[in-house]
Amino acid sequence: MTTILIVEDDDAIRNNIARLLKLEGYEIATAINGREGLERVRQLHPDLVISDISMPEMDGFALLEAVRADALIANTCVMLLTALDDRASMRRGMTAGADDYLAKPFTRVELLEALEGLLKKRGRIADSIQYAVQVREDHLRQAFTESLGGNRVPDKFGLEAPEGAITDQVIEATVLFSDIRNFTSLAEKLESSEVAELLTQYFERTAEPVLTNGGRHLKFIGDGLMAVFADTAGGSPIPAARRAVSAALAMALATHEFRSWLDQRFGERGLPPFAIGVGLHSGEVTICRLGTIQNKETTPIGDTVNTAARLEAASKELGWTVVASNATLTRAGDGVQTSGMTSLAVRGRHGYVDVAEIVGLVTNLEDKQHGMATLTERAAEIRAAVQVNSEITARAVKGALKSKLTSLMDAQFQPGEAPLRLKGYRLSRKIGSGGMTEVYLAIREDDGLPVVLKVLDAAGKATSEHLSRFIQEYTLLSRIVDPHVIRIYDQGFTDDHAYIAMEYFERGDLRSELNAGMNQKRVLAVISQVAMALDAIHERGIIHRDLKPENIMLRPDGSVALADFGVAKSMLAAENMALTQTRHGDVVGTPYYLSPEQVAGHAITPATDMYSLGVMMYEMLAGERPFRADSLDLLLARHLSAPTPMLPLEHEGLQPVVEKLMAKNPADRYPTARSLLDDLAQRPLLRTVAGPAA
Structure with missing residues (x-):
């Protein structure tokens, strides 16, 4: 409902206008002078103010100037009423910012016509403001879209x-x-x-x-x-x-x-x-x-x-x-x-x-005398x-x-890339490949969910060994339901392909965040969540064997999930006999994060993942990996015998944790991921920064 404020010191005129406009269906408020009228405008934010000019304490001109000077109410429509039917008063009122001017005496029809015209004008202004806002928003959206594509848009301000x-x-x-x-x-x-x-x-x-x-x-x-x-x-x-x-x-x-x-x-x-x-x-x-x-x-x-x-x-x-x-x-x-x-x-x-x-x-002295400070009355505006x-x-x-994500999902395959057709999925583009598998971004057709499809060419060069490993990955992952382990939605087979449908992480992996620098609170939150994931997989007899930032994925809420179980190994005896493809002496994993026992070709245990977690923790805190070398042989040798480097001074309280994780002898490390979580919880300075349990 349209609200109109009537500011008039004459009781008879004020009441007559109020009654007339109430009969027309308007919401009416009144004030007896300009000072009170200004307070009501700030309180009610009326659609229109009808104000007399000659009033005690604050006249109509002063009221109008005060309204226009206040950013929060400056756009309020104001109609001035006066018995002074002369050009000078009208010119002063319009110059001060009045939207209309009506001389007394006036008829009911004159008032309603003037009122209707003002409200229509106000509607047009509101529409034009909305249009301007939309144009500005569209311009910004285009600028951000172009910047996402790598183009700088220096005239964003127009x-x-x-x-x-x-x-x-x-x-x-x-x-x-x-x-x-x-x-x-x-x-x-x-x-x-x-x-x-x-x-x-x-x-x-x-x-x-x-x-x-x-x-x-x-x-x-x-x-x-x-x-x-x-x-x-x-x-x-x-x-x-x-x-x-x-x-x-x-x-x-x-x-x-x-x-x-x-x-x-x-x-x-x-x-x-x-x-x-x-x-x-x-x-x-x-x-x-x-x-x-x-x-x-x-x-x-x-x-x-x-x-x-x-x-x-x-x-x-x-x-x-x-x-x-x-x-x-x-x-x-x-x-x-x-x-x-x-x-x-x-x-x-x-x-x-x-x-x-x-x-x-x-x-200098003059700077201090003047405080380099001037007007601040526009703070509210x-x-x-x-x-x-x-x-x-x-x-x-x-x-x-x-829009960028949608365009990626709708992207066409490159020339010469014949898109696969898997029932229930619409493949949009290839996002990676390795060995005998290819990885695609796809949409699940029944609900529009973005997923990642890992596809093995079962009818091509893939051997039964590759297929067994591929099936093993799904078998291992399908057992795990944990908030910090990648979600697996489906596995399927066609005449030519085997595939696994898994969770899509729009934000990518931890590497970009690690390279940008992480504070201690965030590091402990990530380490704790990865430890929870390790606790879940180790409890089910699974060793990851390739723990690194690229396999720690980011969800929109900032939580992380452990992914890529392509070289994971089951500790269960029966499955080891049937599915183990790695012999002692083979190096499986990423060299920067390998445990000493992986380097030496010794038995793999859950402690192997704990060592890799320690390397990650050091890198997140120090901003660099603990061991670097000019050759692979020298790097592996340092994993075998070099002492754990010291963390920066601001993180020295975590040195014992990192050293225990990276102990050369697996028996000297945390026996389980849960024991690491318990240790972090017992450290008073760290209790508030380790992050939620899930």
Whole structure:
């Protein structure tokens, strides 16, 4: 129902209008003066305000100006009523942002016609806003989709003047651009609501130093932020470029502190490291105006804006957080601390731009006196913009990721690749091959579930030995129902092929996360979950024999699952006689993670998997493998005799755990995976970081 607020100090007029509009089906609220009317507007957010001009405490003009100055209610429709039927009053009201003007006395028909016209206009505005939001979201989605394909989209902010924009002013200023690096990699591991939450928390932290240092014309587009710092009359005496440098460094600090929130909120999800890039450039900036007087939007454009965006884009390749042009450094004054310096070819400009990495700022007395802080009254407006942008971005990036996945699943086979036809499955593309098997991404036709099909060419070169091993893998896996072991859905045979249908992991394996760096809390969560998987398979008489990061798969919720049992071995005597294909002396597994007994060709036991888990744990904590060598023979020799290296100091409390896992003698290792879990649970400092039991 449409809500109308009537602000009128004359009781008779106020009550008559209220009765008239109630009869027409409107929800009515009233106020006796402008001050009370402003409070009701903020409280009720009415669809329309009908206000008298001549009132005590706060007149209609002051009420209108207050409404337009408040970002949360600035778009409220306002109709002014007055007995002053003259052009001056009308012009003042419309200039202040009134949507319509009705002179008293007026008839019922005049009021209702004016009201109907305003509400129709409001509906059109709402439709145009929704259309603009949709266009913006579609643009973002396209940008994210192109970036997923490896293409950088530097004009994500839309740096050209919008159609219909009017040049408002041309100023000398410093432009700041920032962006989150590898944002799509972050987003693909979170739900849409979580992406929005992350962006909101991040922008609220980083927008504050921009505002306090005098940044204006803030724009939030996707995972990026743009702001303009200008030298204005009566403003801060600190140069705009210096305030922009201060804001950029404060953003870097806020981002560092934001990582603590991120770790607490999503520590178990295996997110890639969170980092930003910032670009700064100074020069002439054109401020364009788009929209009506009461709903004006300003957009900075020009070569300075473009260059700042290109510098931010180059920050990742340079490995710098804050990249500033020489023009900005010159204007910023003394005390700006720099590290590397270089020249960049910037697209759209002739010649090169000299740039430097900014790493600090030594403040002077004037800086401290003025606190490099100016107006912050737009904080509420910024928060509202952040929230809207976060929701739009979340939808756009998740939509792009979904489209990318769909395109992969609908991909055609390469020329010459005759697609297999397996009943009940639609194969979309080959994703790997090895030995006598090929691996495909497929869709289960009865429910649309993405699966991985491991297929053996049973009628081709495969021998009975290959087929026996293939059947063994399914036999071993089909016994296991554990949340940290890959799910097996089906096994089947055709005239020419045998296949296993298993769980598809969109996020891939642990290697990418390990290479990006893992904190201790995440390492212990992963180790604990892998230990649970080992406990489950060892209890059923199965040894994995090829434990490595590439065989630890990531689920969307951040949990992990043990996969690839192609060389797994059953400890059951009867099956060993029938199915064991590996003789003593054969090396099975990946050399970096082999146990000493595998190297020496001795008996394989569950302790073999524990050694490989220890190698993985060391690598996750130290960021490198414990043993490396120039030749395979030397690497295997180190597994046999070299002592376990020391972990970095911050992880020294886990040294005994790693050494026990990697003991050369299997009898000196943890006897079972469960005993490892029990040991971790007994360590007070580790109890809260080992992760859930399932």
